[in-house]
Amino acid sequence: MSITDRIARGLESGWKVIDGATLTASQTHEADVVVIGTGAGGGTTAEILAKSGLSVILVEEGRLYHQKDFKMNELDAYASLYQEGMSRVTRDGAIAILQGRCVGGSTTVNWTSSFRTPEPTLNHWASQFGLDGLTPDAMKPWFNGREERHTISPWQVDPNPNNDVLRQGCEKLGWSWQIIPRNVKGCWNLGYCGVGCPTNAKQGALTTTIPGALDNNATLFHGLRADRLIMNQDRIDRLKASAMSADGVTPSGVEVELKAKHFVVAASAIGSPGLLLRSDIPDPYERIGKRTFLHPVNATVAEMPEAVDPYYGAPQSIYSDEFNFSRGVDGPAGYKLEVPPLHPAMSAGVVPGHGEQLKADLTKLPRLNSVLALLRDGFHPESPGGTVSLRDDGSPVLDYPVTNYLWQGLRDAFYKMAEIQFAAGAKKVRLMHLDSPWFATWGEARKAIDEMPMEIHRTRLFTAHQMGGCGMGSNPRESVVNGFGEHHQVANLSIHDASIFPTSIGANPQLSVYALSARNSSRLASKLLS
Amino acid sequence: MPESSSKPDTMDRRSFLRTGMGGALFLGTVSVTAGLSGCATSPAGDGYTALSDARASNYQFRFLTKDDIVLFEALLPAIVGPSLTEDPERRRIKIRETIERVDAGIHQFGPANQKELRGLFDLLNFGLTRVTVARVWSSWENASTADADAFLKRWQTSSIGLFNNGYIALTKVSNVAFYGHEDHWAASGYPGPPQWAVDALPQFKASA
Numbered sequence: 001m002s003i004t005d006r007i008a009r010g011l012e013s014g015w016k017v018i019d020g021a022t023l024t025a026s027q028t029h030e031a032d033v034v035v036i037g038t039g040a041g042g043g044t045t046a047e048i049l050a051k052s053g054l055s056v057i058l059v060e061e062g063r064l065y066h067q068k069d070f071k072m073n074e075l076d077a078y079a080s081l082y083q084e085g086m087s088r089v090t091r092d093g094a095i096a097i098l099q100g101r102c103v104g105g106s107t108t109v110n111w112t113s114s115f116r117t118p119e120p121t122l123n124h125w126a127s128q129f130g131l132d133g134l135t136p137d138a139m140k141p142w143f144n145g146r147e148e149r150h151t152i153s154p155w156q157v158d159p160n161p162n163n164d165v166l167r168q169g170c171e172k173l174g175w176s177w178q179i180i181p182r183n184v185k186g187c188w189n190l191g192y193c194g195v196g197c198p199t200n201a202k203q204g205a206l207t208t209t210i211p212g213a214l215d216n217n218a219t220l221f222h223g224l225r226a227d228r229l230i231m232n233q234d235r236i237d238r239l240k241a242s243a244m245s246a247d248g249v250t251p252s253g254v255e256v257e258l259k260a261k262h263f264v265v266a267a268s269a270i271g272s273p274g275l276l277l278r279s280d281i282p283d284p285y286e287r288i289g290k291r292t293f294l295h296p297v298n299a300t301v302a303e304m305p306e307a308v309d310p311y312y313g314a315p316q317s318i319y320s321d322e323f324n325f326s327r328g329v330d331g332p333a334g335y336k337l338e339v340p341p342l343h344p345a346m347s348a349g350v351v352p353g354h355g356e357q358l359k360a361d362l363t364k365l366p367r368l369n370s371v372l373a374l375l376r377d378g379f380h381p382e383s384p385g386g387t388v389s390l391r392d393d394g395s396p397v398l399d400y401p402v403t404n405y406l407w408q409g410l411r412d413a414f415y416k417m418a419e420i421q422f423a424a425g426a427k428k429v430r431l432m433h434l435d436s437p438w439f440a441t442w443g444e445a446r447k448a449i450d451e452m453p454m455e456i457h458r459t460r461l462f463t464a465h466q467m468g469g470c471g472m473g474s475n476p477r478e479s480v481v482n483g484f485g486e487h488h489q490v491a492n493l494s495i496h497d498a499s500i501f502p503t504s505i506g507a508n509p510q511l512s513v514y515a516l517s518a519r520n521s522s523r524l525a526s527k528l529l530s
Numbered sequence: 531m532p533e534s535s536s537k538p539d540t541m542d543r544r545s546f547l548r549t550g551m552g553g554a555l556f557l558g559t560v561s562v563t564a565g566l567s568g569c570a571t572s573p574a575g576d577g578y579t580a581l582s583d584a585r586a587s588n589y590q591f592r593f594l595t596k597d598d599i600v601l602f603e604a605l606l607p608a609i610v611g612p613s614l615t616e617d618p619e620r621r622r623i624k625i626r627e628t629i630e631r632v633d634a635g636i637h638q639f640g641p642a643n644q645k646e647l648r649g650l651f652d653l654l655n656f657g658l659t660r661v662t663v664a665r666v667w668s669s670w671e672n673a674s675t676a677d678a679d680a681f682l683k684r685w686q687t688s689s690i691g692l693f694n695n696g697y698i699a700l701t702k703v704s705n706v707a708f709y710g711h712e713d714h715w716a717a718s719g720y721p722g723p724p725q726w727a728v729d730a731l732p733q734f735k736a737s738a
Contacts, residue, residue: 003732068733072723075631075710085638093646093695190727198731249640311720344720345710354609354682354701362613362709365718395642434686434694457694 007066020223020243039105040513041497042266043205050216052525062102070196074345077195094456107204115507130474160313169420175322229279266497269466273388274396282489289388293504294463302426315341333409335373373413378503432460470499608678631707
């Protein structure tokens with residue numbers, strides 16, 4: 001039960017960590033490489049570059065939070081650790097976007113599920129986007145390396161009752177299920193991954209690569225918002241950034257300029273296209289911000305006969321790929337089935353309703369199970385994803401139309417999720433949909449799902465995985481970067497995050513980001529050092 | 531055929547789109563009109579006289595205006611009322627604390643979503659649109675819990691997506707602020723973080 005706080009220890013030992021809120025005068029700094037973003041991609045990149053001897057400055061808009069701040073409290077965590085205080089949505093408000101905004105990015109708040117990029121996805125990328133270097137065989141050593149770095153292995157402990165509903169339901173129906181690999185070391189099995197791991201067991205960027213980079217002389221600015229990359233002829237000369245006040249949302253007026261030989265953007269599938277668009281980075285084929293993917297999620301809840309305590313225990317330990325790639329990589333929309341943890345604020349935000357009806361639903365919380373479907377978007381012509389553009393104030397916004405192709409997948413997922421829950425013994429099942437009552441039998445649910453209007457707002461939709469928007473590919477007319485994350489037009493710009501995925505992944509994306517960033521950072525380091 | 535045509539009346543969808551767009555434009559103009567017509571448009575700070583209870587609160591409102599506070603005083607009994615205590619004094623305090631948490635939450639939302647919510651709250655506060663769009667006849671100050679509930683149900687069941695979205699925004703921000711808070715964990719049967727872990731972890735020690 002090691003609860004060593006690497007961050008607290010490092011700060012004591014003199015790491016170069018600067019809180020933007022403490023800056024009182026505008027200033028300029030310089031390094032070999034400036035890395036924008038400290039999540040799965042930025043952390044990996046910074047550690048590898050710093051270890052190779054390059055000087056690195058890391059820039060994070062969110063603030064540095066660590067064990068002392070992680071008190072298993074949802075309201076505090078959602079306000080401080082998530083983008084837009086957990087209120088981020090797509091442009092029309094139809095899809096709630098769960099995304100980290102803190103040092104470590106989404107890896108600080110994710111539920112630790114760590115999958116290799118599925119082979120059909122990598123093969124699809126090779127055949128459709130000319131990414132021949134990313135075949136399963138070529139990527140294998142990078143997955144191995146990152147699994148070791150982040151202590152990823154299938155969860156050894158019994159699934160909690162919430163996840164066991166998915167296992168039992170699949171088992172009864174003869175559908176496949178598997179144990180989820182997690183990035184944890186000495187996990188206490190508490191269930192609070194989503195609000196910042198209270199025991200430092202989670203091996204996300206915050207406890208692995210960020211400390212690794214800082215141990216190797218990297219500098220971290222947090223509470224510093226990357227505003228614009230400034231070009232000088234055909235190269236990026238510097239980053240202009242704004243310091244944020246201690247509240248994390250108000251710019252203090254202090255400006256920081258960061259100069260470097262090379263710039264790595266790792267600010268997420270919404271943040272990275274946003275930064276590139278604000279910077280007027282050359283984009284001759286108007287690809288920046290296009291083909292942004294979300295793994296759109298719908299969900300059902302079940303009232304189980306016994307206590308489930310869906311707030312306790314490893315939040316995700318069982319998954320089913322029965323319907324993910326089974327109808328072909330580019331067939332009808334496939335989906336991965338998983339389980340979300342249910343704490344009271346999360347439940348109150350996800351279960352729609354008010355008054356007596358909502359009270360009655362939430363009172364069931366100890367006996368509630370939920371199953372969710374992650375739709376694999378971007379593999380079919382009728383799933384072209386969304387588009388990131390800029391609001392008047394320069395902030396990025398994602399327009400993501402839900403196409404009929406996706407609605408068919410979402411309706412299909414409603415059937416399967418309800419069927420699983422009834423098969424596992426649910427007394428009642430409700431869809432996360434404004435028009436859904438509680439159903440007492442699978443037959444009743446099936447009939448109702450036939451008629452359920454699949455429309456935005458009425459169907460509650462979510463995303464915890466943002467991908468694409470700076471897609472990679474061999475053809476510059478159709479992509480922003482090549483298979484190494486190198487920008488097609490600007491020589492000293494790389495992109496190392498989920499924004500370079502040319503489709504969604506078909507699995508929780510953190511290990512895909514770790515592995516691809518490790519591969520591309522190793523190449524970048526040797527290029528910069530030669 | 532589009533999936534949504536499985537709904538009996540395809541006209542619904544077309545009119546939804548039209549009204550949705552019109553509604554969005556309309557929302558944009560209400561904030562301006564509200565400002566001109568004397569609605570409270572600046573954050574209430576600490577001076578919210580609308581709440582009559584005597585207990586002083588040091589909370590400084592950063593986003594909600596006095597009118598917004600009155601709006602939430604009217605809506606919260608319909609949204610979370612059934613989980614509130616019957617005791618009128620404690621009920622008032624719980625409602626006030628929930629409104630403070632709504633304000634604190636919205637402060638962290640940042641400018642873009644604050645702008646959206648400003649449009650929504652102004653639409654509901656401005657008399658003309660309150661009556662014509664929300665179809666709430668009395669001022670929020672005089673609206674009963676039944677009035678508030680009827681309004682919420684209209685927007686919940688409306689075939690106009692914009693109203694569904696407004697319903698979700700109002701209920702979500704309220705429900706999360708209420709049920710998510712430690713004081714109301716019992717309402718959902720959530721026992722809180724495991725005590726053995728709290729006892730064992732350094733961040734919960736008094737010195738942390």
